[in-house]
Amino acid sequence: MSAILVYISTTGGKIKRSSLEVLSHCRDQATKNNMELAAVVLDNDAAAFADQLQQYGARKVYTVSNPIFKSHLNAPVTQALLQIIEQVNPRVFACASTEGTKDVLGALAAKTGGAALPDVANFEVTADGVSALRPVMAAKILSQNTASGELVLVSVRSGSYDATESPTVADVTDVAFTPADFAAVLREVISSTGDKVDLSEATVVVAAGRGIKDEEGKKLIDDLAETLGAAVGASRAVVENGLFPATAQIGQTGKVVSPELYFAIGISGAVQHTAGMSNSKVIVAINKDGDAPIFQMASYGLVGDLYKILPLLTEEIRKAKSA
Amino acid sequence: MKFTVCIKQVPDVYAPLQIKNGELSMDTDRMVLNAYDASAVEEALVLTEQHGGDVEVVLIGPDKAKETIRKALAMGAAKGHHIHVEDTHGLDSAAYASILTAFFEKNPTEVIATGKQSQDTDSGLAGSMIAASLNLPYAANAVGLHIDGGSSLVVKRQGDTGQEMLALPIPCLVTCSNDMNNPRIPSLKGIMASKKKPVETHTLEDLGLSLATVRDSVKTSTISYQEMPAREAGKKLEGDAEELVSSLMNLLQNEAKVI
Ligand SMILES: Cc1cc2nc3c(=O)[nH]c(=O)nc-3n(C[C@H](O)[C@H](O)[C@H](O)COP(=O)(O)OP(=O)(O)OC[C@H]3O[C@@H](n4cnc5c(N)ncnc54)[C@H](O)[C@@H]3O)c2cc1C
Ligand SMILES: Nc1ncnc2c1ncn2[C@@H]1O[C@H](COP(=O)(O)O)[C@@H](O)[C@H]1O
Numbered sequence: 001m002s003a004i005l006v007y008i009s010t011t012g013g014k015i016k017r018s019s020l021e022v023l024s025h026c027r028d029q030a031t032k033n034n035m036e037l038a039a040v041v042l043d044n045d046a047a048a049f050a051d052q053l054q055q056y057g058a059r060k061v062y063t064v065s066n067p068i069f070k071s072h073l074n075a076p077v078t079q080a081l082l083q084i085i086e087q088v089n090p091r092v093f094a095c096a097s098t099e100g101t102k103d104v105l106g107a108l109a110a111k112t113g114g115a116a117l118p119d120v121a122n123f124e125v126t127a128d129g130v131s132a133l134r135p136v137m138a139a140k141i142l143s144q145n146t147a148s149g150e151l152v153l154v155s156v157r158s159g160s161y162d163a164t165e166s167p168t169v170a171d172v173t174d175v176a177f178t179p180a181d182f183a184a185v186l187r188e189v190i191s192s193t194g195d196k197v198d199l200s201e202a203t204v205v206v207a208a209g210r211g212i213k214d215e216e217g218k219k220l221i222d223d224l225a226e227t228l229g230a231a232v233g234a235s236r237a238v239v240e241n242g243l244f245p246a247t248a249q250i251g252q253t254g255k256v257v258s259p260e261l262y263f264a265i266g267i268s269g270a271v272q273h274t275a276g277m278s279n280s281k282v283i284v285a286i287n288k289d290g291d292a293p294i295f296q297m298a299s300y301g302l303v304g305d306l307y308k309i310l311p312l313l314t315e316e317i318r319k320a321k322s323a
Numbered sequence: 324m325k326f327t328v329c330i331k332q333v334p335d336v337y338a339p340l341q342i343k344n345g346e347l348s349m350d351t352d353r354m355v356l357n358a359y360d361a362s363a364v365e366e367a368l369v370l371t372e373q374h375g376g377d378v379e380v381v382l383i384g385p386d387k388a389k390e391t392i393r394k395a396l397a398m399g400a401a402k403g404h405h406i407h408v409e410d411t412h413g414l415d416s417a418a419y420a421s422i423l424t425a426f427f428e429k430n431p432t433e434v435i436a437t438g439k440q441s442q443d444t445d446s447g448l449a450g451s452m453i454a455a456s457l458n459l460p461y462a463a464n465a466v467g468l469h470i471d472g473g474s475s476l477v478v479k480r481q482g483d484t485g486q487e488m489l490a491l492p493i494p495c496l497v498t499c500s501n502d503m504n505n506p507r508i509p510s511l512k513g514i515m516a517s518k519k520k521p522v523e524t525h526t527l528e529d530l531g532l533s534l535a536t537v538r539d540s541v542k543t544s545t546i547s548y549q550e551m552p553a554r555e556a557g558k559k560l561e562g563d564a565e566e567l568v569s570s571l572m573n574l575l576q577n578e579a580k581v582i
Contacts, residue, residue, distance in 0.1 A: 011484060072482050073489075074451075074461070099483045103463040106451030109417065115542030116417070116448055131546075136444050138336040141347070141551055143444075147543040183460035184491050187477070191485035200483070204581075228582075239502070246466060246481050246502060252445065253359075253501055261581045271336060278554065282579045284571065290561070299557035300574050308564040316572045320582055 001036045003060070004029060004125070005090035007081060008041040008053065009098055015041075015049055017201045018096035020056055020163035022156045026094050027057040027166060029125045035091070036060065040084045042069045042077060050172045057166040062088070064175045071189045074103045075182040082111055084175065090151065092125055097155040097256070098200070105155055114151035119256075122161075123154050130154055138252055139275035158200050159258025159279050192245040197231035199248060204261045207233035207250055207277070208243075211266015211287065211306050218243055220310040221265065227317050233257065233277075235267050251276035266306050269294030286310075324376040324470060324493065326367035327432040328400070329423055329453075330360040332384050332391040333443040345547030356391045359438025361398075361506035363499035366468050367436055368399045368507075374470045377401050379432070383422050385409045389522065396517035397509030403522040404430070406530070414541060416441075420452035421540040425530040427457055434476055435496040439464050450498035461496040462489050466503050 004026045008019045023039060030037040038060035039053045046063035053061045062084050068076045081104065085093060093108070095101045097119045109116035115130075117123065121142065123132035129148035135157075136143045199205065206225040212218060225232045234244035236251060250257055252272040262280035267273060269285070269292055277283070278297060285298035286306045295301040302309060338353035356364075367378040380395040381404040382388055392403035406422055408414070427435060435454075440447035447463075454461035466486065467479035475490045478497055491497070509517070527533055560570050575582040 072487060074463070078455075099464060099481060102447055103480075104451065106416070106420070106448035107455035107461075109448065109542070110420065110452040110455035117543060118446055118448060133549075134444075135551065136548075137334075137340065138442070139551065140336065141340070141342065142549050143347075144345075144546045144549065145543055146546055149542060184462065184489050184495075186487060187490055188488040189485060190479075190488065198484070236502070247483075247485060249502070252442075253439075261575075261579075278551075282575075282581050283554075283557075284575075290559070295559055296556050297554040298559075299579065300571055301557065301559040302567045302571060303559065303561045304564055304567050309567055312564055312568040313571065316568055317582065320572065320576065 001034070003036040003038050003088055003090040004092045004094060005085065005088050006037070006039045006058070007093065007095035007101065008039050008049065009096055009100055010041060010043050010049065011198065015052055016096060016098070017163055018098065018158035021158065021161040022094050022096050023053070023056045023058065024164045025156070025161040033125045035125070038062065038088050038090065040064065040081065042080050044070045047174060050170070054170045055165050055167050056163070057168050058170050059168060061170045061172045062175050063172065064177045066177050066179060068179050071186060072100050072103070073182065073184065073186050074107065075184060076179045078104050078107050078111070079180055080177055081108055083177065085112060085151070092130060093151065093153045095155050097157050101155050105153060109153055112151055114153050115147035115149050116153045117145055117147050118155050120154055120156055123156070135275065138271040139278060140271060157256045192247040197229065199231040199233055200255050200257060202231035202257070203259050204228045204230035205233045205257055205259045205280070206230045206263045206265065207235065207267060208238055208265050209235040209267030210237035212238055212243060217307065220307070224263070224310055224314045224317070227314050227321065235273050264294050264298070265310070267294055268292045269297065324371065324374060324473070325433045326371065326376065326378045327430070327435055328360065328363045328367050328378065328380045328395070329435065329437040329449070330364065330380045330382050330391060330395055331357045331438070331441055332382065332388040333357045333441055336442060342548050342550060345549065347548040354388070354391070356394050357438050357442050358501050359440060359442065359499055362501045362503045363436040363438055364395050364398055364400060365504045365506040366499060369504070370468060370470055379404065381406065381423065381426060383408055383419055384411060392522055393517050394509065396520045397513040398507055399513060402520060404525060405522055406525045406527070408527065408534070413544060414537070415543045416446045416448035417452060417542045418537050418540045420449045420456065422527065422530065422532060422537060423449065423453050424456040425532055426525065427453065429530060431494070433493045435459070437496070437498045439498045439500050450496060454496040459494055459496045460491045461498070462491060463498040464500050465497045466500050468497065468503070
């Protein structure tokens with residue numbers, strides 16, 4: 001039986017929600033096409049995730065445990081995934097689109113001779129490959145793409161599918177892995193501190209733009225986010241000027257998010273920004289310029305000064321939450 | 324250190340576009356240097372200004388795309404390589420990567436720099452494909468570069484939860500984010516100087532390839548284009564801050580039911 005192999009990304013001892021979304025979709029695709037669903041996880045302690053992967057319907061689970069996976073380095077990830085791909089010989093290799101998977105997808109395609117469809121909004125396994133929709137032109141339009149051949153690699157934008165459980169019992173294989181000598185040396189990992197809620201997984205995002213001018217404005221954003229239990233996002237403008245960390249950037253260059261609720265605060269709505277958030281369910285925009293393009297996509301647009309609105313809004317939300 | 328930057332000419336995402344029967348039509352006069360590649364050129368220029376060395380650029384495309392090579396030369400690159408393919412229709416990242424791999428086999432360099440992705444397709448594949456084919460160490464999504472001694476390139480890359488500092492021994496490849504810098508605007512002097520700078524033309528045959536072998540390396544195809552499903556423009560509220568907040572609270576609680 002041919003297989004779909006899903007590469008599971010973990011962060012801080014947990015499986016990323018976006019990986020479970022892809023696994024859930026692949027389970028449906030496997031059932032439809034009479035294929036086997038396999039999952040691979042690379043981690044310092046990969047075996048710890050086997051149970052959860054069975055809850056989501058993986059029939060074969062490959063765990064590769066090695067301390068080298070404590071921080072991201074493309075060479076060992078590529079080496080391990082090539083090893084598993086060779087073992088499983090899947091027709092489709094799927095993963096969530098993250099900075100970690102973007103780093104290796106092209107190399108995996110080149111090394112396996114497979115076709116790659118990166119950052120898709122959805123995909124279907126077809127008789128001879130994969131058909132997928134991808135946002136292009138700064139997500140202004142969608143292109144319908146196909147890839148054929150013995151192996152197709154796809155990465156999927158977060159929020160494209162729901163993560164749903166469907167428990168099964170899997171064959172779990174602990175795979176022996178010996179990292180090769182790598183030419184590149186990891187010198188330092190600079191984590192952005194203070195990220196209380198992971199942006200790409202968050203159900204509520206409070207995003208700041210150039211309308212936030214100073215630390216006082218930043219505090220208004222942090223207060224609102226904290227009250228909501230939200231992750232803090234940012235436009236490129238306020239990452240560039242150093243007010244917000246680069247990990248907070250949302251958009252074409254930054255992260256793609258799709259929360260239930262997105263606050264665009266002092267953000268004009270340039271296509272390169274909206275490319276990363278237009279899939280949010282409810283969008284609230286606060287902008288003093290009534291003609292800002294963000295209002296064309298906002299569910300609720302507030303025309304006004306964010307410095308006046310945010311303190312009141314945070315207070316009202318605090319009241320509503322404690323009621 | 325010698326840098327060779329892969330640059331692509333891409334349609335301006337702000338140019339008006341139309342979709343008819345699944346086909347995309349755009350103003351083909353509005354072509355630009357891929358923004359991520361411009362950042363790669365800028366960073367290579369800064370590093371060679373500080374540490375010595377040379378910056379060359381390489382582009383695969385039709386004759387018209389030479390204007391983009393000139394742009395990079397006007398920024399300060401010393402030499403351009405034009406791999407001439409008049410009809411690039413249907414070529415994907417895998418095909419471009421196979422051509423660039425053949426080019427680098429014949430024209431070795433110390434650091435290959437690419438953009439992290441093409442601005443029009445956001446594929447982000449060609450860089451790591453070239454590195455894997457040439458067996459070079461690489462880093463993707465670089466937001467900062469510096470040179471450490473003469474033998475390694477130190478890359479700060481943006482990862483999922485933070486940044487990673489990597490030392491790559493030379494030769495290596497790096498894919499660059501536009502968050503790395505703001506590319507310079509060519510000066511008039513730079514533009515004048517660019518006209519005298521060499522641009523070497525290579526045919527696919529010069530690289531031991533042919534249009535047929537390149538077409539064979541294409542792995543994916545675009546079948547059609549469609550409009551992005553439009554979001555409904557919702558309610559726009561005006562008034563003083565108190566009114567705005569109380570209306571919003573009401574909508575979030577009772578209409579959207581998200582709070
Ligand atoms: C290749 C490429 C990739 C890019 N990638 C990204 C990306 O990933 N993410 C991204 O965000 N951008 C990206 N950009 C940049 C993008 O084009 C815009 O420049 C950027 O998004 C603008 O950020 P902004 O909306 O915060 O700033 P601005 O466009 O300057 O908007 C600021 C807004 O704040 C409002 N405002 C000001 N003061 C107040 C106040 N007191 N109260 C209320 N409102 C106020 C103003 O009316 C204005 O609408 C990219 C650009 C390129 C070329
Ligand atoms: N036609 C081309 N000529 C030169 N470089 C290219 C070409 N196509 C892609 N590249 C390089 O590969 C990078 C990634 O491209 P892509 O895989 O299309 O996102 C670009 O930023 C360029 O640096």
